Amino acid sequence: MTNATLTLPILVSAPGKLILFGEHSVVYDKPAIAASLASLRTYLLVTEANDPNSIELNFPDINFHHKWTTTDFEKIPHDSSATVDQMEQILNPDTVSPLSKTLIKNITPLLSALHRDTIHYNAAFSFLYLYLSLCPHQRGLNFTIKSTSPIGAGLGSSASISVILVTSMLLCQGVPFNKELINSWSFIGEKCLHGDPSGIDNLVSTYGGAVYFKRSDPTPIILQQFPSIPMVLTYTKIPRSTSTLVGGVRELHDKETKLCDLLLDSMGCVTERAMDILNHYDSSGANDNCHDSLLELVRINHGLLVSLGVSHPGLEQVRIVSDELRIGETKLTGAGGGGCAMTILKKDIDQDILKAFTDTIRDKLQYEIFQTNLGGRGCCYVPRDTISDGDLIRILKVFQDPVTVQEIDAVLLPEKSHLQWSDSE
Numbered sequence: 001m002t003n004a005t006l007t008l009p010i011l012v013s014a015p016g017k018l019i020l021f022g023e024h025s026v027v028y029d030k031p032a033i034a035a036s037l038a039s040l041r042t043y044l045l046v047t048e049a050n051d052p053n054s055i056e057l058n059f060p061d062i063n064f065h066h067k068w069t070t071t072d073f074e075k076i077p078h079d080s081s082a083t084v085d086q087m088e089q090i091l092n093p094d095t096v097s098p099l100s101k102t103l104i105k106n107i108t109p110l111l112s113a114l115h116r117d118t119i120h121y122n123a124a125f126s127f128l129y130l131y132l133s134l135c136p137h138q139r140g141l142n143f144t145i146k147s148t149s150p151i152g153a154g155l156g157s158s159a160s161i162s163v164i165l166v167t168s169m170l171l172c173q174g175v176p177f178n179k180e181l182i183n184s185w186s187f188i189g190e191k192c193l194h195g196d197p198s199g200i201d202n203l204v205s206t207y208g209g210a211v212y213f214k215r216s217d218p219t220p221i222i223l224q225q226f227p228s229i230p231m232v233l234t235y236t237k238i239p240r241s242t243s244t245l246v247g248g249v250r251e252l253h254d255k256e257t258k259l260c261d262l263l264l265d266s267m268g269c270v271t272e273r274a275m276d277i278l279n280h281y282d283s284s285g286a287n288d289n290c291h292d293s294l295l296e297l298v299r300i301n302h303g304l305l306v307s308l309g310v311s312h313p314g315l316e317q318v319r320i321v322s323d324e325l326r327i328g329e330t331k332l333t334g335a336g337g338g339g340c341a342m343t344i345l346k347k348d349i350d351q352d353i354l355k356a357f358t359d360t361i362r363d364k365l366q367y368e369i370f371q372t373n374l375g376g377r378g379c380c381y382v383p384r385d386t387i388s389d390g391d392l393i394r395i396l397k398v399f400q401d402p403v404t405v406q407e408i409d410a411v412l413l414p415e416k417s418h419l420q421w422s423d424s425e
């Protein structure tokens, strides 16, 4: 099948996430609380490829551009014993079994030009796994991704690219927009990148808002009214890989199982306490005890993560500055090992002291500070018939040219752009 029946371009978007409590322990079926990051989003545009027989990847954020042609795909052995209807498989993703060994074997020759275990290899691997699962007969497509969220920073960029790839591939295959299906397939995409994801990142990126999540619980609690909590999000720019960090905790757990289980159980208790507090939290500041308790939980959660070995001197520096200035409590967020730290501020913090904190973070430590609201829209797409010719020119410019985050936001950010982002069928 070619893209003759497709209405291009396809434009989709998904947000990053912030784990407030329970990263890592969530992999071990302890509860965690996370919220989507309204303005730190990843966008995907699917257009016609120059070569009608090719699939092109254009991932400028990681400086990766690659192409496969029909000749490459013909190397994949045809499984004549396969009896299951392809649409049946698409509509019923197997999220429980490990990744398909056959599919991995088929993908390997298509990656021969790339170095194993590099960011490019991993991005191409997860793309191919999803492509061959969801729309293997589509050709003549170019997939271009642009993100305003930092990559490998603990803010869930891997989940957001899985979500947008899955959404676009399902639309390519003629499957109506369906969040449950997107969430399940993007979990499989996360497995390609992480090995053993909990599923919280893809869930938040798909549905948006905020959630209280437990891996074994099929119906996570969606937190309808997430309070506004004063915080500073610091990006240390220290690179790290989630799969390495999750693997490190797994090794420690294998070696010191009893001890680690106690730490993980404590983290679960922290999240449960936090949930209890958030349920009674009053953003207006009427209940300062709640806020103080939340700050304590941030400190405890970070300490437990340090014990699991997933902090980094760069993250500790952020914590030390916030401790020294007594502005609040800091914990790493996401997989740790670098990436981001969140500092929940004390109530009624002196603005000069806050400025001293942000100045030190920016000028002395050379880290970046992100401004973004918690919660907000999950995965969405722009129906083709709502895109005008003028819109199309602006959209193509954003995806094809080197542009600033502000320029991407002006054209694409759902809260700012006049594009008709939709999250229904």
Ligand SMILES: Nc1ncnc2c1ncn2[C@@H]1O[C@H](COP(=O)(O)OP(=O)(O)O)[C@@H](O)[C@H]1O
Residues within 6 Å of the ligand: 042, 059, 060, 061, 062, 119, 120, 122, 123, 145, 146, 147, 150, 151, 152, 153, 154, 155, 156, 157, 158, 159, 161, 193, 194, 240, 241, 242, 243, 334, 335
């Ligand atoms: N904008 C993007 N373009 C291409 N690949 C991306 C992009 N964002 C994320 N990725 C993929 O996700 C991986 C980072 O995932 P991970 O280590 O889980 O960090 P995080 O999810 O915290 O950002 C990258 O190595 C890359 O494969």
Ligand SMILES: C[C@@](O)(CCOP(=O)(O)O)CC(=O)O
Residues within 6 Å of the ligand: 022, 023, 024, 025, 026, 027, 153, 154, 155, 156, 157, 158, 194, 196, 197, 198, 199, 200, 201, 242, 246, 333, 334, 335, 336
């Ligand atoms: C460490 C973990 O809890 C979160 C990882 O998030 P990130 O990839 O660092 O954004 C792993 C997971 O939940 O799958």
Ligand SMILES: [Mg+2]
Residues within 6 Å of the ligand: 156, 157, 158, 159, 201, 242
């Ligand atoms: Mg990730």
